[in-house]
Amino acid sequence: MTISKDAFETLVLEILGPLHGVARRLTKNEADAEDLVAESITRAWRGRASLTDTTAFRAWMFRILTNTFISERRKTLARPREEQLVDEASDREAAFSLFERLHQPFLLWFANPEQEFLDKLLREDLDRAVAALPEHYRVVVVLADVEGLKYGEIAEALDLPVGTVRSRLARARSALQRTLWNVARDRGLQTSRAASDHG
Secondary structure (H helix, E strand, C coil): CCCCHHHHHHHHHHHHHHHHHHHHHHHCCHHHHHHHHHHHHHHHHHCHHHCCCHHHHHHHHHHHHHHHHHHHHHHHCCCCCCCCCCCCCCHHHHCCCHHHHHCCCCCCCCCCCCHHHHHCCCHHHHHHHHHHCCHHHHHHHHHHHHCCCCHHHHHHHHCCCHHHHHHHHHHHHHHHHHHHHHHHHHCCCCCHHHHHHHC
16 A cells, blocks of 8 residues: 555654755765755655555665665766775774774764763764765765664665675774774873873
């Protein structure tokens, strides 16, 4: 049974904020984000017959958003390109972990015991670090760590094997941790123990 217009609008309104947040991180600017959300909602409405379970609406909508973003990007590029991030980095660089630097669990999105340290890392620094990631890493980290999609949902949304999603996410997180650690170091914000051990 095809979803009704009222039900569709209700479901869209419930996730409009997160949709726009993901779109802004993917496109890196407000105007393009608004266009992306609008186009994605239009495509979702046209393809609503493919939604067989309304409880899966959120993941379905994010899949349409990311697919729309990717297809629009491909149109603007002469040919798709895969930027290398840490694939060619040394093992030491690839293994960088802010967890180890702080000597305790570190949750990248600011819900952790090292709150005093993390509060000093401005949200803008995190946004800049995410925006600087190559597109194929940025997409997975936004879907996983900002929107909380599961590996399987991301794999389905991007039409990738789950293993590829895991690998890209690990590399993206490593790069983000390294960037944020460098920001903290440059500003003299490390904890004294971390600074003395690793400075």
